[in-house]
Amino acid sequence: MRAFWREYRENWIAVVALAVVVVIVLAALLAPWITPQNPYDLASLDLMDARKPPGFVGSEGYVHWLGTDAQGRDLLSAIIHGLRISLQMGIAAGLFAMTIGATLGILSAHAGGWVEAAIMRVVDLQLSFPAILLALVLVAVLGQGKSQLVIALVAAQYAYFARTAYGAATAERQKDYVEAAHATPLPGWRIVLRHILPNCLPPLIVVGTVQVANAIALEATLSFLGLGLPPTEPSLGMLIANGFQYMMSGRTWISVYPGIALIVLIVAINIVGDQIRDQFNPRLRR
Amino acid sequence: MLGFIIQRLLQAGLVMLAMSALVFIGVYAIGNPIDVLISPDATQDIRAAAIKSMGLDLPLWQQYLAFLGRLLSGDFGRSFVFGTPVIDLVLARLPATLELALASVLIGAFIGIPLGIYAGYKPESPIARGIMAVSVLGFSVPTFWVGLILILFFAVHLDWLPAGNRGPTAEFLGVQWSFLTKEGLTFLILPALNLSLFKLAMMIRLARAGTREVMLTDTVKFARAAGLSEMTILRRHVLRLISIPLVTVFGLEFGSTLAFAVVTETIFSWPGVGKLIIESITSLDRPVMVAYLVLVAFLFVTINLVVDLSYALLDPRLRRGGRGA
Numbered sequence: 024m025r026a027f028w029r030e031y032r033e034n035w036i037a038v039v040a041l042a043v044v045v046v047i048v049l050a051a052l053l054a055p056w057i058t059p060q061n062p063y064d065l066a067s068l069d070l071m072d073a074r075k076p077p078g079f080v081g082s083e084g085y086v087h088w089l090g091t092d093a094q095g096r097d098l099l100s101a102i103i104h105g106l107r108i109s110l111q112m113g114i115a116a117g118l119f120a121m122t123i124g125a126t127l128g129i130l131s132a133h134a135g136g137w138v139e140a141a142i143m144r145v146v147d148l149q150l151s152f153p154a155i156l157l158a159l160v161l162v163a164v165l166g167q168g169k170s171q172l173v174i175a176l177v178a179a180q181y182a183y184f185a186r187t188a189y190g191a192a193t194a195e196r197q198k199d200y201v202e203a204a205h206a207t208p209l210p211g212w213r214i215v216l217r218h219i220l221p222n223c224l225p226p227l228i229v230v231g232t233v234q235v236a237n238a239i240a241l242e243a244t245l246s247f248l249g250l251g252l253p254p255t256e257p258s259l260g261m262l263i264a265n266g267f268q269y270m271m272s273g274r275t276w277i278s279v280y281p282g283i284a285l286i287v288l289i290v291a292i293n294i295v296g297d298q299i300r301d302q303f304n305p306r307l308r309r
Numbered sequence: 310m311l312g313f314i315i316q317r318l319l320q321a322g323l324v325m326l327a328m329s330a331l332v333f334i335g336v337y338a339i340g341n342p343i344d345v346l347i348s349p350d351a352t353q354d355i356r357a358a359a360i361k362s363m364g365l366d367l368p369l370w371q372q373y374l375a376f377l378g379r380l381l382s383g384d385f386g387r388s389f390v391f392g393t394p395v396i397d398l399v400l401a402r403l404p405a406t407l408e409l410a411l412a413s414v415l416i417g418a419f420i421g422i423p424l425g426i427y428a429g430y431k432p433e434s435p436i437a438r439g440i441m442a443v444s445v446l447g448f449s450v451p452t453f454w455v456g457l458i459l460i461l462f463f464a465v466h467l468d469w470l471p472a473g474n475r476g477p478t479a480e481f482l483g484v485q486w487s488f489l490t491k492e493g494l495t496f497l498i499l500p501a502l503n504l505s506l507f508k509l510a511m512m513i514r515l516a517r518a519g520t521r522e523v524m525l526t527d528t529v530k531f532a533r534a535a536g537l538s539e540m541t542i543l544r545r546h547v548l549r550l551i552s553i554p555l556v557t558v559f560g561l562e563f564g565s566t567l568a569f570a571v572v573t574e575t576i577f578s579w580p581g582v583g584k585l586i587i588e589s590i591t592s593l594d595r596p597v598m599v600a601y602l603v604l605v606a607f608l609f610v611t612i613n614l615v616v617d618l619s620y621a622l623l624d625p626r627l628r629r630g631g632r633g634a
Contacts, residue, residue, distance in 0.1 A: 148324065151561070152609065153568035163590040163598060240451040247453045248575055248587055260453075267457065267576075279461070282454050293449045 030302055037298035043291040047284075051107040098262075098277065102284045105259040109285070112169070112258065113239035116176035120238075121231050123177065124184025129223060131185075132192035133215050146185045154179035158241055162250045172251055176238045187230045191223040225303045232296035236289045243285055259285045317617050321610045328606040332599055333376050385600035388589075395600040399582055406581030409573070410566040412501035417508030418559060425516025426543060426551075432521060440513060447510025452569060456503040456576040463499060471496050500577040504570060508562050515558060519551030526550075560616035564609045 032038060131142040149157070161175035195201060196219065204214045245251040246260030254261065259281045266277030379385070385395040428437040463469050523529060524547070532542045571583035578584070582601060589597035 148327075151613065153565040155571070156568040156605065159571065159586070159590070160598075160602060236449065240449075244451055244453055244572055248572065250587070250590060263454070263457065278457060282457060286450055286454060289449055289451070290446075293445075 027302065031298060034298055037294055040291040040294035040298075043287060044295055047106055047288055047291070048110065050103050051110050098280055101257065101262055102259070102281050105257055105262050105281060106284060106288065108252065108256055108258040109239050109242060109260075109288070112172060112176065112242045112252075113235045115173050116180065116238040116242070117231055117235035119173065120177045120180040120234060121184050121227060124181040124186075125188040125220075125223065125227055127181070128185040128188025128190075129192045129215060129219060132189050132196055133211065133219070142185070143189060146182045146189075149182040150186060154237075155241060155244065158245060159248075159250065162245060167250070167253050169252060169256070172242060172245065175245075176241060179241065180234050180238060183230055183234060184227060187226050188223050191226050192219050195219050195222045229296060229300040229303060232292055232299060236292040236296070239285070239292075240289055313621060314618065317614055321614045324610050325607065328610075329377060329380060329603060330373065332602045332606075333373050380603060385603075386596040388594055388597050395596045398585065398597065399600050399604060402580060402582045402585050405579060406567060406570050406574070406583060409497070409500055409504060409570055409579060409581060410563060412497055413503075413505035414508060414559065414563055414566055416501055416505035417512050417562070418555075420505075421509045421512025422516045422548075422555065425513040426520045426547060428513065429517035429520025430524065430543065430547075432517075437517075441517070444510040444513040447506045447513075450506075452503060452507065452572045453576055455506055456500075456573060459499050459503055460576070471499075500573050500579050503576070504566060504573040507569065508566065511558065511562065512555070515555055516551060519554065520547055523547045523550045556619065557616055560612055560619070564605075564612045567605060567608060 031041075127142055127146070131139040158175040158179040161178055162171065165171040165174060201214065201218060204218060205211075242251055242258060243260030243263070246258045247264045249264065251260055252258050257265070262281035263278050263285070266279075266281070269277050383396055385399075387393065388395050388398055391398060424440050428440045431437050464471060520543075528546055528550070529542060532546055537545075567583075570579075570581060571586060573579065574581045574583035575587055582604075585597060586601045588594070589601070
């Protein structure tokens with residue numbers, strides 16, 4: 024672990040990206056305590072403050088550093104709360120998709136035969152189908168809400184994990200030590216849990232980081248289209264969508280700042296994921 | 310070869326069958342089918358009569374067969390919102406989407422491939438690094454956000470291009486097209502650019518990886534020894550060698566372009582099928598949803614089939630009846 028960190032430290036861009044991710048996660052965790060306003064408490068909103076540019080001092084007496092939106096919400100507070108929801112959805116979807124995908128992938132690699140053929144056929148079919156379309160359909164069928172959205176995101180993403188786990192597990196299955204373990208009276212599930220699963224984890228973690236970023240982007244896209252979370256829990260996508268209508272009249276900050284927050288988060292997670300992948304990849308090792 | 314074609318045709322048919330079953334279960338069986346097929350304003354008597362006449366009292370598998378039969382004859386029912394046959398609605402909107410998708414795929418190919426070849430030819434140059442940075446952004450930044458920035462910059466800030474809608478069209482082969490009028494073309498640029506970003510990034514990566522590999526082969530060494538100019542080598546040898554994977558991805562990407570058009574069309578209020586599906590989801594217009602899903606699935610399967618078959622034509626190893634990957 025220490026050696027891993029030492030190598031990681033050599034790439035300063037990746038270090039900055041990691042710092043950004045940590046700061047955003049902390050800000051999201053502490054959102055209720057560090058933001059000047061609770062953006063969902065309608066009583067604290069004042070329409071007199073609506074659509075004011077960044078730096079405006081509102082009726083509550085503090086500075087709106089990033090301006091306010093159409094309801095007079097402090098945009099900085101709304102963005103931090105939005106990041107909180109986006110991260111929640113991304114991490115929840117990523118973890119569920121990873122669990123389901125890894126289970127299916129390892130199971131099919133271990134079971135072989137028709138189980139393998141059936142599962143991997145479905146997975147391949149799904150990989151050729153764009154994730155956004157599948158998520159769109161599921162949201163349309165299931166309706167709106169947090170858990171429905173997570174289900175849609177998981178369904179759209181588990182296939183990537185299944186493919187990755189399957190690839191890693193089949194490679195592992197053919198190694199001598201696994202065959203040796205099979206020769207002992209150990210039960211099959213124990214070999215899978217103790218030997219195959221740990222060796223599948225590194226690639227899964229890499230795919231996992233990237234897929235969390237993808238889930239956040241996908242959630243933002245769905246929310247932007249008005250098909251994501253209900254308006255009572257605005258994620259970044261919805262903040263951007265709300266600001267979109269004011270963009271033509273020059274009030275660009277309502278959309279632009281939530282968008283920048285979203286991009287910074289996604290790009291930072293991707294850079295961290297790339298660095299981890301490079302370090303796990305033995306071919307790139309010096 | 311014939312065996313290969315038959316095998317792929319069977320596979321495509323099977324996939325379509327599975328997709329139609331999924332759509333049937335998703336939209337008809339999970340949702341209340343009565344709400345799907347009968348307008349909510351209908352009276353009790355009309356409802357009862359409709360349930361009987363549409364066979365909704367029959368067992369599920371019989372309903373599915375009837376559903377399949379209607380699909381095959383092109384009958385998707387009537388839209389609740391517009392009151393017109395769904396198939397007409399979708400077909401009327403399809404040219405706009407096809408045009409947008411085609412334009413964006415072309416942008417991706419004609420800009421992405423040269424940039425990718427350059428980045429693979431001189432991987433250490435600062436320009437190549439810049440190209441790669443752009444392609445990373447193209448992969449990770451969500452389409453809708455890029456669309457917003459494009460509108461903000463080119464339509465609001467610079468006021469060069471229109472921010473949305475389709476603009477004037479001209480008729481060709483009985484269908485309205487934007488690219489035939491000069492003004493229509495200006496409406497097409499921003500959405501097409503927005504939609505092409507992902508493809509652009511992908512083409513750059515593929516072309517770069519292919520070029521780097523081909524540049525190390527003997528083909529290039531001999532071509533250089535024969536005194537061909539670098540430009541000729543890139544055009545005649547490198548481009549030809551990297552074209553097979555590019556063609557595959559090109560074809561496959563066309564399908565996903567149609568899907569991503571949903572986002573782009575919403576931002577630029579482009580009147581295509583993508584905008585139609587979003588409208589139908591928000592207004593719970595289920596017949597339109599079914600028609601769109603079946604149509605997209607059909608397009609996907611067809612594209613996959615065509616790509617597979619053209620791959621077989623391009624690659625002599627597959628032509629001799631070898632097993633397809």
